[in-house]
Amino acid sequence: MMEIGLNHYLVLSTILFAIGLVGIMRRKNLLLLFFATEILLNAVNVGFAAISHYYGDLTGQMFAFFVIAIAASELAVGLGLLIVWHKRHGTIDLDSMSSMRG
Amino acid sequence: MEKYLYIALFAPLVSSLFSALFTATTKKTFTGIIASILIFSAFVSSSILLTHILSGGEPIHVEMMTWMATGNLYIPFGFVVDQVSVTMMMVVTLVSTIVHIYSIGYMDHDKGFNRFFSYLSAFVFSMMILVMSDNYAGLFIGWEGVGLCSWLLIGFWFHKESATWAANEAFIMNRIADLGMLIGIFLIYWNTGTLQYDGAFASFATLDVSTLTWIGIFLFIGAMGKSAQFPLHTWLADAMEGPTPVSALIHAATMVTAGVYLVVRSNELYDLIPNVGLFIASLGAFVALFAASMALVNRDMKRIIAYSTLSQLGYMFAAAGLGAYWVALFHLMAHAFFKALLFLGAGNVMHAMHDELDPFKMGGLKKTMKGTFIMMTIASIALAGIFPLAGFFSKDAILEAAFVEHHYVIYAVLLFTAGLTAFYSFRLVALIFHGEERYKLFGIHPHEAYKFMLVGMSPLLLLAIIAGSFKGTYYEMIIELLPETEYHIHSHLVYWIMTIGTQTFVALSIIYAYKKYTDSKITVPDGTSLVENSFMYKLLLNQYYIPYAYERYLVTPYRELSRLLWKEVDQKMVDASVDGIAGIFYFIGNNTRAMQSGNLSIMLKWMVTGTVVLLSLAVVFGLAARYSDEIIIILSGLGV
Numbered sequence: 244m245m246e247i248g249l250n251h252y253l254v255l256s257t258i259l260f261a262i263g264l265v266g267i268m269r270r271k272n273l274l275l276l277f278f279a280t281e282i283l284l285n286a287v288n289v290g291f292a293a294i295s296h297y298y299g300d301l302t303g304q305m306f307a308f309f310v311i312a313i314a315a316s317e318l319a320v321g322l323g324l325l326i327v328w329h330k331r332h333g334t335i336d337l338d339s340m341s342s343m344r345g
Numbered sequence: 346m347e348k349y350l351y352i353a354l355f356a357p358l359v360s361s362l363f364s365a366l367f368t369a370t371t372k373k374t375f376t377g378i379i380a381s382i383l384i385f386s387a388f389v390s391s392s393i394l395l396t397h398i399l400s401g402g403e404p405i406h407v408e409m410m411t412w413m414a415t416g417n418l419y420i421p422f423g424f425v426v427d428q429v430s431v432t433m434m435m436v437v438t439l440v441s442t443i444v445h446i447y448s449i450g451y452m453d454h455d456k457g458f459n460r461f462f463s464y465l466s467a468f469v470f471s472m473m474i475l476v477m478s479d480n481y482a483g484l485f486i487g488w489e490g491v492g493l494c495s496w497l498l499i500g501f502w503f504h505k506e507s508a509t510w511a512a513n514e515a516f517i518m519n520r521i522a523d524l525g526m527l528i529g530i531f532l533i534y535w536n537t538g539t540l541q542y543d544g545a546f547a548s549f550a551t552l553d554v555s556t557l558t559w560i561g562i563f564l565f566i567g568a569m570g571k572s573a574q575f576p577l578h579t580w581l582a583d584a585m586e587g588p589t590p591v592s593a594l595i596h597a598a599t600m601v602t603a604g605v606y607l608v609v610r611s612n613e614l615y616d617l618i619p620n621v622g623l624f625i626a627s628l629g630a631f632v633a634l635f636a637a638s639m640a641l642v643n644r645d646m647k648r649i650i651a652y653s654t655l656s657q658l659g660y661m662f663a664a665a666g667l668g669a670y671w672v673a674l675f676h677l678m679a680h681a682f683f684k685a686l687l688f689l690g691a692g693n694v695m696h697a698m699h700d701e702l703d704p705f706k707m708g709g710l711k712k713t714m715k716g717t718f719i720m721m722t723i724a725s726i727a728l729a730g731i732f733p734l735a736g737f738f739s740k741d742a743i744l745e746a747a748f749v750e751h752h753y754v755i756y757a758v759l760l761f762t763a764g765l766t767a768f769y770s771f772r773l774v775a776l777i778f779h780g781e782e783r784y785k786l787f788g789i790h791p792h793e794a795y796k797f798m799l800v801g802m803s804p805l806l807l808l809a810i811i812a813g814s815f816k817g818t819y820y821e822m823i824i825e826l827l828p829e830t831e832y833h834i835h836s837h838l839v840y841w842i843m844t845i846g847t848q849t850f851v852a853l854s855i856i857y858a859y860k861k862y863t864d865s866k867i868t869v870p871d872g873t874s875l876v877e878n879s880f881m882y883k884l885l886l887n888q889y890y891i892p893y894a895y896e897r898y899l900v901t902p903y904r905e906l907s908r909l910l911w912k913e914v915d916q917k918m919v920d921a922s923v924d925g926i927a928g929i930f931y932f933i934g935n936n937t938r939a940m941q942s943g944n945l946s947i948m949l950k951w952m953v954t955g956t957v958v959l960l961s962l963a964v965v966f967g968l969a970a971r972y973s974d975e976i977i978i979i980l981s982g983l984g985v
Contacts (some may be wrong), residue, residue, distance in 0.1 A: 267949050284744075341943040 252293030259286030273335040275327055277318060284314045346397055346405050351424055353390035353434060354473050356383045357441075361466035364459050372458040378450035380462040384445050388438035393405055397429050406479060413482075420540055423478035432674055432819075433476035433606055434680045439804070440598040441469045442495040446801035447689050448590040450794060452695065461501060468494035469587060472599050475604060480540040481530045484607070488526070488571065492519045493602045498595060499587040515675070518580040522570020527668045529563030532556070544612040554618065561614055561621040564607060572604030572658050574633050579892050580640075581655055583590040585647040586739055587694030592647060597654045597688050598681035605661040605677050612827055620666075626666025626747075630758040633659030635889075637765040639774075642885045644870070645702045646691050649773050653728065656762060658978065660743050663755055669746035669830055671823040675816065676739035683727035683735060683809040689802050690721035694777055697791035698784060704773055705869045709782035713791045716799040718778045720806050725774050727809040729767035729851050737848075738813030742832065744847065749832040760847060767854035775862035783869065 259282055266279025288307040295303025329335050360383035362398070398404065404427035411422040426434070445465060447919060452458050471494055475487025500512030505694045532541055536556055553759065568574070573581035585594050608625065610613060615622050634653035643649045657680045665673035697714060698707060709719040727734035730741065740763060747756040783793065793799075820831070822861035876882055940951060969976060 264953055268946075271946060314618055337946040338944060341944055 249293055249297045253266060256286045256290040256293070259283075259289065262286075271337045272339075273328070273337060276337065277321055278327075281318070284310055294343060346394065346402070346426075347407050349393045349422060350405055350477070351392040352408060353387045353394065353438065354424065354470075355468045356387040356390070356478060356872075357469035357473060359383055361463050361470060361941065364463035364466060366543055367459040368457075368463055370459065372447065372456070374458075376462050376473055377445070377452075379606045381442065381449065382447040382754050383437065384442045384466065387469070387473070388435075388442045389668065391434040391438045394426050395431050395435055398426065398428055400820070402748070404428070404826075408671055413626070417538060418534075420480060420482045422483065423479040423541070424477040425542070426477065428823050429606075429609060429674065429801075430476050430564065432678060432823070434473065436678050437469065437472050437599050438477065439808075440681055440685045441465070441594055441803055443631065443683065444590045444594040444689070447593075447692070447798050448588075450798040450801075451590050452693055453795075455588075457501065461498075464494055464501070465591070465594070466499045467597060467708050468498065472603075476535050478543055480541070481533060482524045482540045484610075485526065485530060488517045490565070491595070491603065492516065492523070492571075492581075493802075495584070495595050495600055498591040499584045501591065502586075505586070506836070508586040509578070509871040510955060511586040513586050515580040518577050522567050522577055525565075525570070526565045527566020528561050529567060530561060530971050532560045536560070538953055541611065549614055549617060551817050556619050557614060558621055559610075564611060564614070565621065565625060565852055567629075568604030568607045568662075568919070570604075570661070571607075572601050573655055573660065574604070574628060574658065575635060576891070577638070578655055579633065579888070579895065582648045582651045582888070585651050589688060589695060591648065592651070593688030593692070597649065601654060601658060602661070602677045603679065605658065605665060605673055606663070609670045609827070612614045612665075612668075616668065616828065621626045622668060623752075624666070626663045626752065626755055629659040629662030629664075629666055630747075630755040630762075632656070632657070633663065633762045634758050634765070635659075637762045637769065637886055640672055640769040642882055644705060644886075646704050646777070647688075647693065648704060648772065649704075649769060650684070650687055650691055653687075653766065653769065654680075656766060659762075660740065660759060662747055663759060664743040665757075667746050667750050667752065668828065669743070669832065670827045671830070672739070672742040672746055672819065674827070675819060676705075676743060678819075679727070679735035679739040679809075679812045682805050682812055683724040683884060685803060686720055686724040686805040688730065689798075689805070690981070693717040693794040693798065694721075695820060696794060698789055699783070701789065704776035705867070706785065706787055707777045708780040709778070710784075710791060711778040712782075714778075714793045714794060720799070720802060721778070722774055723806060725770040728770050729764055729776065729855060730847075731855075732848060733810075733813060734811050735812035738816045741844065741847070742816075744843070745832045746830075748843065760850070763847060764850050765856040767851040768858045771855045771858035772862050776867070779863040780867055781786070781865050783867070786869075788909070797891075842972045919967075 244335060263279050263281075263283035263286055266282060270276050270279055288310055291303040291307040291310070295301060295307075313323075325335060332339060356620050359382040363383075364380050367376050375735025404425060406425045407423065409422040411419070412422050416911065445462070448461065448465065452461050455461065468491060473487070475484055475491060476489060478484045478605060496512045496516040499515055500509045502508045503512075506703070530540065533545050536552055537545045539545055539548070570577045581596060581601065585592055587596075609889065615625070629899070633656045636652045636659060640649045640652035640656065657676070661673045661680070664676060693714065694707065694710065694717060695702065697710070697717075701707070723734070727736040730736040730739075734985050744759055744763070747753075747759055779788075834917050869878055872878075940947075942948075
């Protein structure tokens with residue numbers, strides 16, 4: 244049985260981050276875009292927690308908590324806007340949101 | 346006394362600004378009246394100052410404020426009223442008062458009535474600065490100011506192509522000369538460290554002759570432009586496109602004499618360089634003859650008088666060049682009176698003739714225009730220099746000066762020119778006022794000018810007659826400042842022979858002109874007669890082909906060069922490079938605009954791309970920094 248070390252966590256974090264990136268690039272649904280953003284943030288959280296544990300320093304884990312808190316508030320605001328948008332336009336497709344077209 | 350100095354100086358400015366308030370409205374007679382009153386108050390102040398100076402008072406010197414004070418350069422707005430400047434102030438304010446009053450009648454039906462008075466008063470203000478300044482910098486401001494006002498007034502009827510052309514010609518010719526003058530002023534500052542007249546004059550004696558000669562030459566180039574001396578003379582005749590009061594004030598009595606004033610003012614300089622003085626005198630005599638010859642055949646009333654002005658300016662320069670500065674100034678004064686009168690009379694005739702300028706189409710006007718007839722005849726007698734009118738005393742003094750100084754060639758030229766002057770003046774008078782009434786063929790009904798215009802002109806008439814009697818008093822006054830050069834021909838016999846000879850010669854010219862041009866057989870020339878086809882006639886009528894030569898050998902090549910530079914250099918190189926740079930940005934903008942689609946998904950993709958690019962760069966630079974030593978070795982191996 245192989246010991247699970249820092250590198251494994253970092254690889255996991257990278258894979259998650261890549262999945263998140265692909266998600267925000269590919270998804271056309273605003274709700275799924277939020278999911279992808281969450282994956283990105285949590286990929287970073289995994290990294291923080293792992294490195295924090297590796298160095299025996301709690302600062303990283305504390306920081307991860309901050310990230311979670313911010314992600315939650317961001318999502319609350321985002322979902323609120325999403326609901327308003329859905330009420331107005333009946334869709335949450337990203338391609339329909341182009342009123343800022345240059 | 347300072348109070349009067351400021352009134353004389355600033356009343357015209359107030360007048361100009363006041364009239365300027367109404368430039369956008371319709372004709373308001375009161376602007377003309379108020380302008381006339383203000384200029385008249387300047388005249389009264391000048392008269393008070395003249396009495397002060399005449400009664401032996403000290404010259405008044407004020408320093409209104411500092412203009413420039415940096416390091417060693419100190420130029421104040423200083424004004425001086427001494428014997429020379431008070432003469433000029435009197436001439437300027439007197440003639441301009443009369444011209445202002447006259448213009449109320451002359452410009453009666455003109456749309457630009459208010460604007461005209463604004464320009465005219467602005468001119469008077471500039472001229473006052475020119476003559477009253479106590480330093481060369483102030484003189485230069487006035488010099489440029491009168492040039493500007495001259496441009497505005499020649500081109501007053503700017504809807505006429507010929508008027509704008511003439512205005513530009515006058516302005517550009519003066520610009521060429523002003524460059525010379527500016528160089529002269531710089532040289533003065535460079536060598537003496539001051540531009541104040543008294544300071545500069547005091548240092549001139551310590552400078553070497555070649556420096557002084559250069560200063561003298563460059564200042565005189567400026568004078569040549571303003572006073573329309575050869576070869577910068579063509580603008581004066583073309584300037585006759587302006588309204589006639591302008592010709593009377595600017596192009597006869599005041600502005601064109603600024604060059605003479607400059608030479609007289611700088612007399613201490615020209616006294617030190619007699620060679621330049623001799624050149625000035627020779628050029629003056631040449632221009633006197635040259636301009637008079639062109640006046641002989643011209644068929645434009647105002648141009649004839651303009652050439653006559655040119656010729657008289659030649660006389661003034663001849664006198665000034667020979668060191669007879671006070672004679673030059675005296676002739677300047679006398680000339681201002683009778684020439685302004687002649688021009689204003691010509692204005693009356695022009696009005697009566699519905700702007701017809703060819704004297705051959707007039708004739709017999711003495712019946713309908715008695716007042717103008719008398720005035721123009723007396724002005725012409727004064728111009729011809731018949732005893733006892735003003736011209737006799739001043740012109741005779743110039744001839745005597747040339748004779749006594751043993752410059753017999755200049756004397757002979759000036760004497761001969763006096764005959765020509767008499768001839769062309771009376772040719773004009775005879776053609777306009779005597780003989781058959783040829784204007785009837787053209788269906789013109791002449792009428793005399795307004796009475797107040799004639800009354801307004803009468804002071805000039807009086808002065809044209811009596812100005813000569815002031816000669817003694819004037820001499821007493823002016824020698825306080827100018828060199829005391831009285832010209833006495835030692836032998837009484839020679840003096841009387843000369844005077845009577847000159848008078849007879851002039852009188853014969855007048856009689857000949859009368860005889861020739863009061864003939865009832867005179868008709869409008871149609872270019873078929875023998876005289877008109879002779880070489881001399883054509884040469885003179887075409888002004889020695891000088892304007893054509895300028896057009897062909899200076900203007901056309903210059904225009905061609907300018908066109909070349911415009912098309913080839915400016916458009917193809919300068920414009921192209923600037924436009925090219927702008928074009929690159931347009932191109933980039935156009936092609937990257939699609940990025941700003943407003944689509945969140947696409948923007949996110951760009952964001953990710955940016956992040957990846959920045960990360961990659963960070964990695965590349967990080968690696969480069971870590972392995973910099975190896976990289977340097979590799980690069981030096983490649984010979985970089």
